[in-house]
Amino acid sequence: MKTDVRGLQLSTDSDAAVRHIDTAISDFMDYGVGASASLKAALEADPECALAQCFRGYFMMMLEMRSVLPKVQQTVAELDARHAKLTRREQLHIKALKAWGLGDIMGACGAWEEILVDHPHDLLAMKLHHTLTFYTGRSHVMRSVLQSVLGEWNDDTPGYGYVQGMYAYALEECGVYGEAEHWGRQAVERNPGDLWAIHSVAHVLEMQARSKEGSELLSQTIGQWKAKNPFKAHVWWHNALFQLAQGDLDRVLSIYDNELSSVNTDNYVDVSNQASLLKRLALGGADVGERWHKLAEHSKKRIHDHMLPFRDVHFCLALASSGDLETAREHISSMVTFAADRKDWQAEGTRRIVIPLCEALLLIAAEEHGKACDLIWPLRHDFSLIGGSNAQRDLFAQILCDAAVRGKRFTVARSLLGERVRNRTEHKANWTTYADVLSALGETKLAADAAKQGELVTQAGA
Ligand SMILES: [Fe+2]
Structure with missing residues (x-):
C-alpha cells in the first residue's frame, strides 16, 4: 500500500x-x-x-x-x-x-x-x-458537492487551485457571479495554467455581457493554454462569443477556421462547439458557407452512439443545417429506439427534450418556423435536461426566439424577447428584434422605446 x-x-x-x-x-x-x-x-x-x-x-x-x-x-x-x-x-x-x-x-x-x-x-x-x-x-448538485468538501481544503493542500476553479464554475452556473469571479480569479492567480479556472472566469464575463473584458482575459492568458488538449477549442469558442457580441464577424470566422477546426482529426471532430458557433452566426444573418458539411460528415458516423443528449442535439443540428435531412431523420429514429428501451436520465432527456428539439430543427430546415416554435416553446424551461452550460444552452433559446419571429408567433416572440432584453440588457440585436415584434403587434410606443434602448447599448449580439 x-x-x-x-x-x-x-x-x-x-x-x-x-x-x-x-x-x-x-x-x-x-x-x-x-x-x-x-x-x-x-x-x-x-x-x-x-x-x-x-x-x-x-x-x-x-x-x-x-x-x-x-x-x-x-x-x-x-x-x-x-x-x-x-x-x-x-x-x-x-x-x-x-x-x-x-x-x-x-x-x-x-x-x-x-x-x-x-x-x-x-x-x-x-x-x-x-x-x-x-x-x-x-x-445545484455540482455546487453542493464542492461545498461539502471545501472545508477540508486549504492553501497547503496540493491542487487546491483546481478546487477553487471548479467551485467558481459551479457558482457561475448557479448565477452567483460575483463570488464565482472571486474564486475563479484566485484559482488563476494560484495556477495560471489552470484552463478550467480561466474558463470559469470567462463564463462569468459571458453571462454579464462583459465581452471586451472576456476577450482581453483570453488574450492575456493565451500563452498558458494555446498548447493544451482539445478542450482549448471550447475556450476559443468563448472567445468567439465575445467577438460576436462585439460585432466582429470576420474575427469570429477566423477563430472558427483557425482555432476551433484545428483540433479536428480523422477520429475526433469538435462538433458541439463548431455547430453551436455556426448556428449563432447563421441566426445573426452571417453566411457560413460550406462549413456545415464537414460537421455533418462526422455527425453521420455518430448517429447511433447516444453517449450524451448534449452531443446528440448538436449532431442533429449539424445534419439538419447542412441539408442532410434524411440522415437527421435516421438519427431521430435511432434516438426514439434508444430512449424507448431505457428508463434512465439519458433516456428521459432524449425523449422529453432532444427528440422534439431535433424534430423542430428539421421543421426549421423546411422553413416551417411557426410549427418549430410550437414544438420548442413547451420545452423552454427544461433545456437543462440536455446538459451543458447556461451559455451553451442559450443557443436553444435563440433558436426558439428566431422561430417565433420568422413563424409570426408574435406574442410568443414578445414574451421571449421581453425576457431576453432583461437578461442580456447590453445586446443590441435583442432590442432591435423586440422593437420589430412590438411594432408588428401594433404596440407603437413600446416599439419606439425598445428601438431607442437598442441605440443606446453597445454590444451587437443576441
Ligand atoms: Fe464553457
Whole structure:
C-alpha cells in the first residue's frame, strides 16, 4: 500500500506508479496533453494498479464513443476479480466506472459522491463528478458537492487551485457571479495554467455581457493554454462569443477556421462547439458557407452512439443545417429506439427534450418556423435536461426566439424577447428584434422605446 500526494492510499507497491498517477491527475486537471502518457507509465510500473486501471477506463469513457464500451466492461471485469483485495475507495471507483460504462451517469456520480464523503481530497473523483454533473446540467448538485468538501481544503493542500476553479464554475452556473469571479480569479492567480479556472472566469464575463473584458482575459492568458488538449477549442469558442457580441464577424470566422477546426482529426471532430458557433452566426444573418458539411460528415458516423443528449442535439443540428435531412431523420429514429428501451436520465432527456428539439430543427430546415416554435416553446424551461452550460444552452433559446419571429408567433416572440432584453440588457440585436415584434403587434410606443434602448447599448449580439 502506498499513498499519493494528498495522502490517499493506493493498492500498489510501486512508488513510481503513484508518482505517475499524481502527475496524470495534475495534467488531467490542467487539460494538458501528457495525462495519457503518465497513466501509461503508471501501468508499466504496476500493471495491476487498480486506480490506474480505473483511470484508464475513465479516459476511454471520455472519448464518448460507443465502440469503447466492450473494453471498459472488460476492465471492470478484471478489476472485479480482485475486488476484495482493494480499498473501499478503489472499489467505489470501479463501481463508478461500471455504472458510467452502462450509461448510468447518475449511478457513477453517486459512487464519486460516496468517495468524497470519506475522501474529500480525491481530486479525480471530484473532477469526474464535476464534469458529469456539468454534462447532465445539474449545477445545484455540482455546487453542493464542492461545498461539502471545501472545508477540508486549504492553501497547503496540493491542487487546491483546481478546487477553487471548479467551485467558481459551479457558482457561475448557479448565477452567483460575483463570488464565482472571486474564486475563479484566485484559482488563476494560484495556477495560471489552470484552463478550467480561466474558463470559469470567462463564463462569468459571458453571462454579464462583459465581452471586451472576456476577450482581453483570453488574450492575456493565451500563452498558458494555446498548447493544451482539445478542450482549448471550447475556450476559443468563448472567445468567439465575445467577438460576436462585439460585432466582429470576420474575427469570429477566423477563430472558427483557425482555432476551433484545428483540433479536428480523422477520429475526433469538435462538433458541439463548431455547430453551436455556426448556428449563432447563421441566426445573426452571417453566411457560413460550406462549413456545415464537414460537421455533418462526422455527425453521420455518430448517429447511433447516444453517449450524451448534449452531443446528440448538436449532431442533429449539424445534419439538419447542412441539408442532410434524411440522415437527421435516421438519427431521430435511432434516438426514439434508444430512449424507448431505457428508463434512465439519458433516456428521459432524449425523449422529453432532444427528440422534439431535433424534430423542430428539421421543421426549421423546411422553413416551417411557426410549427418549430410550437414544438420548442413547451420545452423552454427544461433545456437543462440536455446538459451543458447556461451559455451553451442559450443557443436553444435563440433558436426558439428566431422561430417565433420568422413563424409570426408574435406574442410568443414578445414574451421571449421581453425576457431576453432583461437578461442580456447590453445586446443590441435583442432590442432591435423586440422593437420589430412590438411594432408588428401594433404596440407603437413600446416599439419606439425598445428601438431607442437598442441605440443606446453597445454590444451587437443576441
Ligand atoms: Fe464553457
